[in-house]
Amino acid sequence: MKRIVDRLGPNGPYLALALTCLLGWGFKAHCGAGWTGSEQYTTGCYSDAVPFWGMRGLADGKVPYFQARMEYPVLTGALIWVEALFARVTAGVRADAATFLNAVVLGNAILAFAILEMIRGVGLSLRRQYAWALAPPLVLYLGHNWDLLAASFAVAAMLAARRDRRVRATALAALGGAAKLFPVLMLPLLGLGALFAPRRSHRDRFVGAASLVVVAIAAWGAVNLPVAALAFDNWREFYAFSGERPGTAASMWELMAQFGWWITDVPTRNLWSFLLFAGGAATIVAAGWRRHGEQPWLLFTPVLAWFLLTNKVWSPQFDLWLWPMLVLTGTRARPMALFLLGDVAAYFAEFWMFAGMEGASPSATHTDILTAALVRAVAILWLIHAAVRDPAPSWARFTRSREDAKA
Template identity: 60%
Template sequence: MNGWTKRIDPRWVLAITCLLGWAFKGHCGAYWLGDIQYLTGCYSDAVPFWGLRGVSAGQIPYLEARMEYPVLTGWLIWAEGLVTRTLFGSGATAAHFLFVVAAVNAGLAFLVLAMMRRARVDRTRQFAWAGAPPLVLYLGHNWDMLAVTFAVAAVLFARRGGLRIATALAALGSAAKLFPVLLLPVFGLAALFARGGGGVWRRVGAATVLAAIAIGSWGLVNAPIAVQAFANWSEFYTFSSARSGTAASVWEILAQAGWWVTPVPTRNLWSGLVFLGGAAMIVGLGWIRHRARPWLLFAPVLAWFLLTNKVYSPQFDLWLYPMLVLTSYRLWPVAWFALGDIAAYFAEFWWFAGIDGYHPAASSSDIAVAATFRAASMLWLIGSSLLRPAPAWVLCPRTAPDTA
């Protein structure tokens, strides 16, 4: 372990990172003039949501206002709006709301670090999270940190053998953002093929219990809203299905190059088939090495999902980054992924600025180069997860050396 990691507390590093994240988004607040939100990257979903989703008026999500997020995120947005109006009164603005959103996300980032410390993740990995570039980019961007926190908690509970709690956490995470649902098949397979788990029917029973926990946990928070306001509740799912794609996704890059221009239904079909086929291969090959710890396969499956999905919004990298910090055999490929994230972030936002005639501007070719760099690091990490053993902190958490 390097001497500086012994002397510096990662919580102080995380505090600095969160302050940088707030400064990155908060410097222009709600005052977007001359495409500053794209030129400097200070765009935040909190700003339009303040006025356009009834947050400033205190409208109840789904029942009184539209909300294109899953239920737990919708309620988090409402709660943050309540805090904003309480703290700042009638003079509350979108800038105040952005501050509250960033503060809550910072609290969640500290919770993730606390879970890592409790799990005895080695200090180098703690610092990798504490100084995470995605936290600077996305702390004030939107509300995906809620689902990230649930996903990290689910992975760490699964590591301890608490599959039932892990399943409930993953299901609740998918009620905040959909991606933690990818943990559920891994947990089911872990129960179904557990060594020393008894006979076939006992293992089938264990997997069935996990399925019931997942359905019950997800349904508990979704059913009341779905029954009362189905159209608004389902907007997240219908909106996701109807979207054509985003500029940094593989499908849109291919379309911009004129190589494969497809209508939305065709894109939905092929992206789904490619993901499912690749995910099955990742789990099948990874099972040979990681059968005792199948939760390690979540990171490569999630990376493959991002690569094959028709939508690759910038903040999606925040989903993957902590999973790579926890499960990657080495951390230097994670650093390459973070660099690709930064490049793709500014390429995409400068592309928006260029459309409006501002500079610096980026082209679709610039986005393709940045996305290709990021994709190469992700493919490397997927391959490494299948060929390399678990990281040292997983195998021997009390004496694990730092890895780099």
């Protein structure tokens, strides 16, 4: 393996990522637009792009929010519209769900390369670059959904924070929250970093933290308020849907309900998932502050990991939120590998359970999902422990004189 890496040289990660994107396209596109015999579940080729093409008016050229409902935040809705437009322009009257799926894969591939370019720009080692370029989650989810847009904003925000550009990091995290909500988890960490910044007066700390609040509201509002003002009901659907949905098969809450350990209604589940997350996140920040207090943005990775573990919804592609953060800040290879194993196992266990519900094979049960989810949960708890206890990777240790620190 080392010989291959040496022969490919510094551009090897680009070639590796191109291969990964090709595999990701093949993994989803081989089913085409017309699923038969539950093949979307048995082979794992299910993609949200296929039902979205017809069910959200994309085939007819309708604009999300203004002419059609959309259960995603506005920047993701805008990306979906652009990709649908690309599909219709390039294929004309022959455009169908398969064409749109290809456009989604292309859009996500561009974002995957953008993330690779960003992490190369801060001097990450080739090992970390290959950890992104050859990531199994990219194969599973490149054509699954649109989460890489928010992940790109989160990576950009983290790298801006590393350079001590807090205003830029705040704006990027807030914009990421306009694509999927999870990047906003970085905002309190950036605010705390400004509020407790060393070698600054109390007044400067307060003004700095307050200014970040204003920046976050302005950035988020700039893309949300125009849509909310003109199409409020469709704009709010994401937030209403998030509050009303009960959960997904691989979340801890749904698994507890399935096995009769704790059956709750949706409002109770919302409350307890929030309380558990908030308490755990505060504990993570408090425990990690002594080591990472001057760079609290590093704690975004364990806070996000805890959010995934305690959230009532754990859609398969959510693992793609965490993986780029682990590539950047992970300190231990074994729990990262265990996380990938749990991710792949949970993905197929969940979709094979759906296959079994339709009488198809291979099939799986809730016990299979629980086993995979436990593997993933152990990995996440291990990763959280490491993130709190271990020193930051050397590239992340901000110094104004050495921007090219290696991981």
